[in-house]
Amino acid sequence: MSTVTTRSVCPFDCPDTCGLLVGVVDGRAIKVSGDPLHPVTRGLLCPKMLHYERSVHSPRRLTVPLLRSGAKGAGEFRPITWDEAIERICSRWKDLAARHGGESILPYSYAGTMGLVQRNSGHPFFHKLGASRLERTICSPAKDAGWKSLMGDTPAIDPAAIGQSDMVILWGINAVATSIHAMRDAMEARKRGARLWAIDTYRTPTCEAADEAFIVRPGGDGALALGMMHVIVREGLADQAFIDANVLGFDDFTAKILPDCTPERMSPLCGLSPETIERLAREYARAGSPFIRLGSGLTRYANGAMTVRTISCLPALTGAWQRPGGGLLAGTSTGSAFPVHKVTREDFIDKPTRLVSMNQLGAALTELDSPRVMGLYVYHSNPASIAPDQNAVISGLLRDDLFTVVHERFMTDTARYADIVLPATSSLEHPDLYRCYGGYHAQRCDAAIPAIGEAKSNWDVFCLLAEGMGWDEPFFRQSAEELIRQLIDFDTPWRDVATTERLRRGEPVMLTPPENQGRVWLTPSGKIEILNQREQEPLPRLLPTHAEGDGFPLRLQPAVTPQALNSSFYEQEELRRRQRCMELLMNPADAARRGLSSGDAVTVFNRLGQVGFTLDVTERVPPGTVVTEGVWWSEFIADGRGVNALTSQRLTDGGRGSTLYDVAVEVRACTVLKTT
Numbered sequence: 001m002s003t004v005t006t007r008s009v010c011p012f013d014c015p016d017t018c019g020l021l022v023g024v025v026d027g028r029a030i031k032v033s034g035d036p037l038h039p040v041t042r043g044l045l046c047p048k049m050l051h052y053e054r055s056v057h058s059p060r061r062l063t064v065p066l067l068r069s070g071a072k073g074a075g076e077f078r079p080i081t082w083d084e085a086i087e088r089i090c091s092r093w094k095d096l097a098a099r100h101g102g103e104s105i106l107p108y109s110y111a112g113t114m115g116l117v118q119r120n121s122g123h124p125f126f127h128k129l130g131a132s133r134l135e136r137t138i139c140s141p142a143k144d145a146g147w148k149s150l151m152g153d154t155p156a157i158d159p160a161a162i163g164q165s166d167m168v169i170l171w172g173i174n175a176v177a178t179s180i181h182a183m184r185d186a187m188e189a190r191k192r193g194a195r196l197w198a199i200d201t202y203r204t205p206t207c208e209a210a211d212e213a214f215i216v217r218p219g220g221d222g223a224l225a226l227g228m229m230h231v232i233v234r235e236g237l238a239d240q241a242f243i244d245a246n247v248l249g250f251d252d253f254t255a256k257i258l259p260d261c262t263p264e265r266m267s268p269l270c271g272l273s274p275e276t277i278e279r280l281a282r283e284y285a286r287a288g289s290p291f292i293r294l295g296s297g298l299t300r301y302a303n304g305a306m307t308v309r310t311i312s313c314l315p316a317l318t319g320a321w322q323r324p325g326g327g328l329l330a331g332t333s334t335g336s337a338f339p340v341h342k343v344t345r346e347d348f349i350d351k352p353t354r355l356v357s358m359n360q361l362g363a364a365l366t367e368l369d370s371p372r373v374m375g376l377y378v379y380h381s382n383p384a385s386i387a388p389d390q391n392a393v394i395s396g397l398l399r400d401d402l403f404t405v406v407h408e409r410f411m412t413d414t415a416r417y418a419d420i421v422l423p424a425t426s427s428l429e430h431p432d433l434y435r436c437y438g439g440y441h442a443q444r445c446d447a448a449i450p451a452i453g454e455a456k457s458n459w460d461v462f463c464l465l466a467e468g469m470g471w472d473e474p475f476f477r478q479s480a481e482e483l484i485r486q487l488i489d490f491d492t493p494w495r496d497v498a499t500t501e502r503l504r505r506g507e508p509v510m511l512t513p514p515e516n517q518g519r520v521w522l523t524p525s526g527k528i529e530i531l532n533q534r535e536q537e538p539l540p541r542l543l544p545t546h547a548e549g550d551g552f553p554l555r556l557q558p559a560v561t562p563q564a565l566n567s568s569f570y571e572q573e574e575l576r577r578r579q580r581c582m583e584l585l586m587n588p589a590d591a592a593r594r595g596l597s598s599g600d601a602v603t604v605f606n607r608l609g610q611v612g613f614t615l616d617v618t619e620r621v622p623p624g625t626v627v628t629e630g631v632w633w634s635e636f637i638a639d640g641r642g643v644n645a646l647t648s649q650r651l652t653d654g655g656r657g658s659t660l661y662d663v664a665v666e667v668r669a670c671t672v673l674k675t676t
């Protein structure tokens, strides 16, 4: 049999949205590689996707619909047909809607696939059903809120501008793990002579690759930026001409906020010495075109939005924006490039139903009333692992009167608690259109292989459910291909006729962001608004984290691993082996104080829960901070609880985001767990 090579796109929640080449023999993917002709991927793939075929053809794939046959959470199921599954779900939902109202049903989805059709295909269905609406705010809404407060709708600078910078600051982003193409661009800039700094809470691989790394206290970056700005203003390093022409509120800021923000005062809050804060300020202000690439790490705190807003003031003070390669990139927004409303169909909402935060699923399932959540439909998300306050989520999922359906590729921790499990296709088995949130590329792709077993795509399942509900709405009688076509057949300044033609053909294309590139400020005043009277806090200032008030001595940093993506990829044994086991990284001083050493089984605890880890004593983390990487499946965890048994349902200051990184804990030796 000869190999047919097909183009596809990586569907995962990553800012790089890579172009893939998939080698297919007899309907089976045998090889996946980075598309060398893709303008951003340029042939380079991350370790997770190098063997995507191992996920797609994993023996762990779900292949038929399943009905629970044991107790909730016991993971005992028997196969049923699709007809029976759809019939059971629809009759139960009709009954729930009639008895308790549509709002007693809650959809839960996030980022298993980023494709515009498959990702959003539940929206029209649940709008029509009158279900509760999910606030999809687990990732980084605080980042958007912070940027918007200062910069309004000003479009992001082009990520490629990094190549013209003479100083690149990777701030709260572990690009070696989370955006390898941004890392490659940063390393290329470095080769051309740019200095590369990383600012993180522990020594990540990105820190190792940088010229210098600055290790801060979790949630302390606002203090660092304020200290730097104090020095910049005090030493006359601000660009007064730029400020006069472009910035609103500089005088208020320097009069009311900065005087208190001396490096000495900011030092204990951010964890860097006063001398380091001064040096960072001077070197940043004197750089020609410093480029700050802001990650999401520093946003998942009680002060996350304020931190982003404060850091974003730096290029406004020094005028870095004026020079090519200078400025700050929080993320690109290609939201208006495609008419996604044609998929989400907000017009199907009869009257607006209640919003439920995805960060508070535990409370939604255990406390919410009028009506109580009686039906939960989870698709392309794994909340039993990834949502904060895992113990609360699992208490909710254990409710006998809760009817839970999970549409999944694997028997995830969430699927284990389902009444009905539906098998989902992987991205190689369904068509979609992808746009990127870390750059400006887009690509359409067809299915590369047939569905595994009886797996169905998100869109196809919602069409079946609409039919099962007895709706005659023609919208649900279209194919995914037809929806994709509607997204592409749309006039927009983002692409010309030739680009649209290439998009239709399945080639990767670059979209052109409408004018601007950060030189015109799309705010109500037309200036960068350091002073923003629409905010509860009109000026950037210090805000505390949640963890500060929690009364536990160590800050826990749940971080990412290059070998997984949130809770995805744990099915690949090789990747899992490289992660060894659920480890806790701790500084030698903290370990010595507790009489702990590497390899010890430890229990990490706070008011929400306790979790077992294997200790790794290392200088990579500073005293006072402990770190764990990855979001493990419970079957690979000694006592079944993961890191999110320690994270809380509290929200960020702006954007109602998750505060997954804002965690205080204590650690003690564990007498029960055996070291693996």
Ligand SMILES: Nc1nc2c(c(=O)[nH]1)N[C@H]1C(S)=C(S)[C@@H](COP(=O)(O)OP(=O)(O)OC[C@H]3O[C@@H](n4cnc5c(=O)[nH]c(N)nc54)[C@H](O)[C@@H]3O)O[C@H]1N2
Binding pocket: 013, 014, 015, 111, 139, 140, 171, 172, 173, 174, 175, 177, 178, 179, 199, 200, 201, 202, 204, 216, 217, 218, 219, 220, 221, 294, 295, 296, 297, 298, 299, 557, 559, 560, 561, 562, 563, 564, 565, 566, 661
């Ligand atoms: N390999 C891999 N890639 C991924 C993911 C994954 O799980 N694995 N997840 C994907 C998703 S959903 C997202 S949202 C992106 C996120 O990608 P990034 O923007 O890189 O965000 P994070 O990895 O959450 O955090 C980045 C870094 O911030 C650090 N950090 C945490 N708190 C602070 C702080 O207070 N200050 C500073 N300065 N640094 C801090 C963390 O230690 C981490 O090294 O990555 C995507 N890509």
Ligand SMILES: Nc1nc2c(c(=O)[nH]1)N[C@H]1C(S)=C(S)[C@@H](COP(=O)(O)OP(=O)(O)OC[C@H]3O[C@@H](n4cnc5c(=O)[nH]c(N)nc54)[C@H](O)[C@@H]3O)O[C@H]1N2
Binding pocket: 013, 109, 110, 111, 112, 113, 118, 138, 139, 140, 379, 380, 381, 382, 383, 385, 386, 387, 407, 408, 409, 410, 412, 424, 425, 426, 427, 457, 458, 558, 559, 560, 565, 566, 567, 568, 630, 631, 643, 644, 660
């Ligand atoms: N402790 C801790 N918790 C975290 C994070 C962290 O860094 N640390 N990161 C947070 C962040 S930034 C995010 S964005 C969230 C992400 O949370 P999720 O969006 O839930 O991401 P995943 O854990 O990757 O789970 C996605 C699931 O979708 C399934 N899937 C993939 N494709 C399809 C499909 O086409 N159809 C269907 N039906 N299913 C599919 C996959 O098998 C997988 O189980 O997690 C958050 N939680």
Ligand SMILES: [Mo]
Binding pocket: 013, 138, 139, 140
């Ligand atoms: Mo995310």
